Amino acid sequence: xxxxxxxxxxxxxxxxxxxxxxxxxxxxxxxxxxxxxxxxxxxxxxxxxxxxxxxxxxxxxxxxxxxxxxxxxxxxxxxxxxxxxxxxxxxxxxxxxxxxxxxxxxxxxxxxxxxxxxxxxxxxxxxxxxxxxxxxxxxxxxxxxxxxxxxxxxxxxxxxxxxxxxxxxxxxxxxxxxxxxxxxxxxxxxxxxxxxxxxxxxxxxxxxxxxxxxxxxxxxxxxxxxxxxxxxxxxxxxxxxxxxxxxxxxxxxxxxxxxxxxxxxxxxxxxxxxxxxxxxxxxxxxxxxxxxxxxxxxxxxxxxxxxxxxxxxxxxxxxxxxxxxxxxxxxxxxxxxxxxxxxxxxxxxxxxxxxxxxxxxxxxxxxxxxxxxxxxxxxxxxxxxxxxxxxxxxxxxxxxxxxxxxxxxxxxxxxxxxxxxxxxxxxxxxxxxxxxxxxxxxxxxxxxxxxxxxxxxxxxxxxxxxxxxxxxxxxxxxxxx
Amino acid sequence: xxxxxxxxxxxxxxxxxxxxxxxxxxxxxxxxxxxxxxxxxxxxxxxxxxxxxxxxxxxxxxxxxxxxxxxxxxxxxxxxxxxxxxxxxxxxxxxxxxxxxxxxxxxxxxxxxxxxxxxxxxxxxxxxxxxxxxxxxxxxxxxxxxxxxxxxxxxxxxxxxxxxxxxxxxxxxxxxxxxxxxxxxxxxxxxxxxxxxxxxxxxxxxxxxxxxxxxxx
Amino acid sequence: xxxxxxxxxxxxxxxxxxxxxxxxxxxxxxxxxxxxxxxxxxxxxxxxxxxxxxxxxxxxxxxxxxxxxxxxxxxxxxxxxxxxxxxxxxxxxxxxxxxxxxxxxxxxxxxxxxxxxxxxxxxxxxxxxxxxxxxxxxxxxxxxxxxxxxxxxxxxxxxxxxxxxxxxxxxxxxxxxxxxxxxxxxxxxxxxxxxxxxxxxxxxxxxxxxxxxxxxxxxxxxxxxxxxxxxxxxxxxxxxxxxxxxxxxxxxxxxx
Ligand code: SF4
Numbered sequence: 001x002x003x004x005x006x007x008x009x010x011x012x013x014x015x016x017x018x019x020x021x022x023x024x025x026x027x028x029x030x031x032x033x034x035x036x037x038x039x040x041x042x043x044x045x046x047x048x049x050x051x052x053x054x055x056x057x058x059x060x061x062x063x064x065x066x067x068x069x070x071x072x073x074x075x076x077x078x079x080x081x082x083x084x085x086x087x088x089x090x091x092x093x094x095x096x097x098x099x100x101x102x103x104x105x106x107x108x109x110x111x112x113x114x115x116x117x118x119x120x121x122x123x124x125x126x127x128x129x130x131x132x133x134x135x136x137x138x139x140x141x142x143x144x145x146x147x148x149x150x151x152x153x154x155x156x157x158x159x160x161x162x163x164x165x166x167x168x169x170x171x172x173x174x175x176x177x178x179x180x181x182x183x184x185x186x187x188x189x190x191x192x193x194x195x196x197x198x199x200x201x202x203x204x205x206x207x208x209x210x211x212x213x214x215x216x217x218x219x220x221x222x223x224x225x226x227x228x229x230x231x232x233x234x235x236x237x238x239x240x241x242x243x244x245x246x247x248x249x250x251x252x253x254x255x256x257x258x259x260x261x262x263x264x265x266x267x268x269x270x271x272x273x274x275x276x277x278x279x280x281x282x283x284x285x286x287x288x289x290x291x292x293x294x295x296x297x298x299x300x301x302x303x304x305x306x307x308x309x310x311x312x313x314x315x316x317x318x319x320x321x322x323x324x325x326x327x328x329x330x331x332x333x334x335x336x337x338x339x340x341x342x343x344x345x346x347x348x349x350x351x352x353x354x355x356x357x358x359x360x361x362x363x364x365x366x367x368x369x370x371x372x373x374x375x376x377x378x379x380x381x382x383x384x385x386x387x388x389x390x391x392x393x394x395x396x397x398x399x400x401x402x403x404x405x406x407x408x409x410x411x412x413x414x415x416x417x418x419x420x421x422x423x424x425x426x427x428x429x430x431x432x433x434x435x436x437x438x439x440x441x442x443x444x445x446x447x448x449x450x451x452x453x454x455x456x457x458x459x460x461x462x463x464x465x466x467x468x469x470x471x472x473x474x475x476x477x478x479x480x481x
Numbered sequence: 482x483x484x485x486x487x488x489x490x491x492x493x494x495x496x497x498x499x500x501x502x503x504x505x506x507x508x509x510x511x512x513x514x515x516x517x518x519x520x521x522x523x524x525x526x527x528x529x530x531x532x533x534x535x536x537x538x539x540x541x542x543x544x545x546x547x548x549x550x551x552x553x554x555x556x557x558x559x560x561x562x563x564x565x566x567x568x569x570x571x572x573x574x575x576x577x578x579x580x581x582x583x584x585x586x587x588x589x590x591x592x593x594x595x596x597x598x599x600x601x602x603x604x605x606x607x608x609x610x611x612x613x614x615x616x617x618x619x620x621x622x623x624x625x626x627x628x629x630x631x632x633x634x635x636x637x638x639x640x641x642x643x644x645x646x647x648x649x650x651x652x653x654x655x656x657x658x659x660x661x662x663x664x665x666x667x668x669x670x671x672x673x674x675x676x677x678x679x680x681x682x683x684x685x686x687x688x689x690x691x692x693x694x695x696x697x698x
Numbered sequence: 699x700x701x702x703x704x705x706x707x708x709x710x711x712x713x714x715x716x717x718x719x720x721x722x723x724x725x726x727x728x729x730x731x732x733x734x735x736x737x738x739x740x741x742x743x744x745x746x747x748x749x750x751x752x753x754x755x756x757x758x759x760x761x762x763x764x765x766x767x768x769x770x771x772x773x774x775x776x777x778x779x780x781x782x783x784x785x786x787x788x789x790x791x792x793x794x795x796x797x798x799x800x801x802x803x804x805x806x807x808x809x810x811x812x813x814x815x816x817x818x819x820x821x822x823x824x825x826x827x828x829x830x831x832x833x834x835x836x837x838x839x840x841x842x843x844x845x846x847x848x849x850x851x852x853x854x855x856x857x858x859x860x861x862x863x864x865x866x867x868x869x870x871x872x873x874x875x876x877x878x879x880x881x882x883x884x885x886x887x888x889x890x891x892x893x894x895x896x897x898x899x900x901x902x903x904x905x906x907x908x909x910x911x912x913x914x915x916x917x918x919x920x921x922x923x924x925x926x927x928x929x930x931x932x933x934x935x936x937x938x939x940x941x942x943x944x945x946x947x948x949x950x951x952x953x954x
Contacts, residue, residue: 037898051905053679068511076504086500089493096485102663108488118482160685161676177676184678203680211685218686219595245631245672245687251664252627253595263492268503270658274649275504278514288513289615291533292631292687293667301663305564305589305626317488325496345884349901383895385888385902386759388855408761417761425757429765432720433772435749442723449725457934467893471900472931476725 026143028356028368029376033383037350046181050173050351053180054342060286061339061393076275078397081333084233084267088324088332091233091266092315098236099313102298107314109142109260115316116147119225119258122312123153126256128223130154132214134242134250135162136227137175137336138260138316140358141371144225156217158246160210164190173352175338175359176284181351214246224250224308228261229280229335231313234269237297238313241281241290248294257296257308262316264332270295276335279395283339319371327406331366333396340390340400346383355380362390362400369407374416381407449476514614515648522613522645523695529616533670534683535691542696546573549605549637552692554581556635558602562588566607566624570639570696574605588629598628603635609665610657611640611693614648617669618693623662630668631687642697713743715785717777717820719792719923720752726788726923732950733788733823739953740833745783749776753795756889758803767803774800777819778812785820788946790853790922791889793822798856822853824921824945828862834869839952842872843916848906848929849882850922863921863945870952878909887928903932910940918942 109115161178172178228238240247300307341361352360368377457473530537578585606625672687722730754770804813886902930942
């Protein structure tokens with residue numbers, strides 16, 4: 001499985017081949033948030049890096065919108081997204097008509113299984129032996145890489161961070177910055193092993209190593225696979241933002257371009273971009289605009305000097321339409337900027353993997369139960385303090401706090417919460433709804449705590465208190481201080 | 482396999498949420514990607530170009546060819562491609578390049594040979610527009626091709642002052658994008674990544690060096 | 699979120715109701731006593747509502763609306779005493795529950811109207827005290843300390859109360875208020891979150907507390923017993939000399 005040799009006369013970097021991806025099932029059903037969180041928290045570098053990077057990104061975002069009407073922009077963006085989602089079938093139909101008129105071949109994937117099958121079949125039909133991929137969270141959702149490998153297609157993730165993720169058999173740790181949780185040393189060890197020699201341990205040299213190999217991949221791949229940030233209904237176009245340029249090359253160099261895009265990404269017009277684009281990039285990376293914004297409408301036309309022979313777009317539903325018109329519809333307004341992750345005090349400690357599926361942070365805590373169901377994904381909606389920082393930064397004003405509360409309510413109503421928890425709250429309700437019993441419980445409870453206390457502090461690791469007192473004293477404020 | 486009709490029917494069968502309508506464009510609020518009142522578009526373009534780590538040059542029309550050829554020569558570029566959106570500047574640039582020993586071919590010819598395209602040292606393109614408030618060059622598939630602006634390590638873009646638009650609203654409201662073809666693209670400075678421990682690296686998959694040659698009279 | 703509702707101007711009304719909340723009844727009794735003392739020194743007659751228990755937030759935030767409503771109803775009835783006296787709550791989070799979320803909780807129930815009535819009367823303590831700044835200043839409060847203020851999330855982002863507690867601190871002579879970089883970041887308490895995910899919760903507290911020593915802080919002040927239980931409990935476990943105290947306590951000490 002080697003990249004086609006020597007396309008441009010310079011030797012390939014030794015050791016270069018399509019990294020073997022270890023697909024592995026998502027961890028969601030088999031582990032708890034607490035267990036997954038602990039794994040990241042056990043790695044001091046990851047914690048510091050995640051905290052540092054998210055703080056920095058959030059600060060850049062606030063700076064970027066200083067002195068302009070940030071809230072006015074957010075209002076407009078929210079309105080555009082709400083309008084698009086409220087009229088989703090119409091805009092989708094308009095987009096499909098225009099895309100087909102541009103020569104795009106449009107496919108319809110009702111779920112992840114179908115998405116995988118469609119793309120695998122396109123690869124067979126188009127005789128695609130290798131693909132370059134530009135970062136796409138939708139493709140993570142459907143575990144596309146493992147499907148492609150299953151179909152015998154070599155896959156190269158071309159975003160530098162995603163490439164590392166793929167080569168390590170890892171999963172991306174952040175929507176925008178996939179290897180936020182990895183050190184330079186780890187990348188150095190990985191690349192040196194691939195190269196079969198010790199590479200300089202410098203970001204520049206490591207990037208150059210990846211670039212050289214990926215350049216070959218770009219020039220030899222038969223197919224390019226990307227996601228899409230927006231689908232523009234009035235023109236039938238797909239918009240992509242990247243900083244490295246890999247998104248553009250994915251749509252430019254290979255013979256066939258395939259985009260996998262969630263149906264909720266549709267927006268009415270190009271003219272909506274002046275509102276949405278600065279919010280997306282300003283909240284994603286704190287940039288005025290990303291280095292590359294690419295808007296493609298179908299394959300190469302007539303006299304154009306380059307571009308793919310064929311363009312396929314696979315529209316992905318996979319749980320999205322089920323949210324339309326319901327309590328959680330606003331989750332579909334998300335433009336995947338990652339800002340809510342950057343301000344989330346929980347994400348800051350645990351990183352993206354703790355959420356067990358594709359998306360982390362507040363939006364992950366919302367989308368995971370919605371897309372995977374309460375039984376499998378409901379727990380992560382509990383893993384927030386409802387501090388509301390995400391509501392304040394979301395560029396399309398998604399009420400994440402309310403959605404999280406709604407999901408917790410749904411989980412309790414579906415009796416998906418542990419039996420212990422249900423019983424505990426029922427008992428609590430029975431006692432504390434009666435003032436006399438309440439009084440008695442506070443007197444008895446208070447007395448019990450006073451017995452356990454040394455001074456004002458209870459630090460006994462009693463069974464019922466353990467989860468509190470393992471890390472903290474329980475202070476009884478009897479005196480001042 | 483789900484077909485168009487059943488796919489859309491399933492979506493149409495869902496209840497409809499509240500529709501607030503589209504916002505009024507007239508009331509577009511300020512954004513970082515628009516000009517502030519009284520700002521000069523050219524000056525803002527120059528400033529933003531620097532902020533995104535590209536190099537702005539203001540050059541008189543008559544000397545564009547020589548200026549570009551000198552940039553290429555000074556960077557040691559010998560294999561260069563020129564795109565068709567250079568329009569009236571195409572011939573002067575090619576002539577000036579030959580004069581200093583820089584081999585300049587049509588991008589259209591080079592693009593058919595991938596091996597050759599990937600050996601290019603530089604590309605020189607025109608543009609469909611430049612966005613002052615973001616420091617962006619706007620290229621189209623019809624003009625610079627899809628990859629014309631980012632296939633080589635060095636990109637020089639020739640911008641006519643008359644092509645400068647204020648901000649994103651002006652770009653998407655205006656006529657600059659008519660006839661773009663199958664792709665339109667904004668690029669703002671060199672390709673970059675900060676994936677490895679947040680260290681900023683220029684020139685990942687696209688060019689590491691970008692020059693804007695702004696042409697006025 | 700509606701936080702802009704006009705609240706009747708209660709300044710000068712001599713009687714106030716002080717709702718201790720469950721944390722005030724169980725672990726933060728001194729906070730309630732201090733609040734009562736400060737209010738008394740400011741010339742208010744202070745009543746404790748008979749039969750008030752808890753605002754229902756622990757269950758509400760966990761999605762268990764039925765027990766949440768049952769408990770909140772007991773408190774609602776206790777607070778709905780036919781008077782228009784302001785109800786002061788020494789907790790930003792409970793205030794937010796009563797002012798903003800009870801409407802949801804009691805929506806379409808027999809208690810919907812009473813819930814609105816109470817929502818209008820309820821006040822977060824520090825914002826009430828901020829209106830008494832000149833009366834407080836007349837008591838010549840004095841306390842020498844380098845102080846960091848921790849914003850309670852619900853108070854800051856739901857009630858939008860940010861400046862008021864700082865203004866109260868500013869009336870105390872000798873208090874040097876230091877703004878920390880992560881001052882507005884959540885302390886990791888989150889009610890049941892703190893026992894569901896103790897390790898994450900403690901790590902979040904540590905992220906805040908690590909800023910204290912370099913800044914030379916003596917006192918960490920907040921207006922939410924939940925945050926204080928979390929931050930104070932961690933400081934105590936780590937043997938830190940920094941005290942985490944409620945604004946009411948600081949004020950009580952300063953005018954003692
Ligand atoms: S929920 Fe809002 S802040 Fe979070 S990723 Fe989506 S758009 Fe961005």
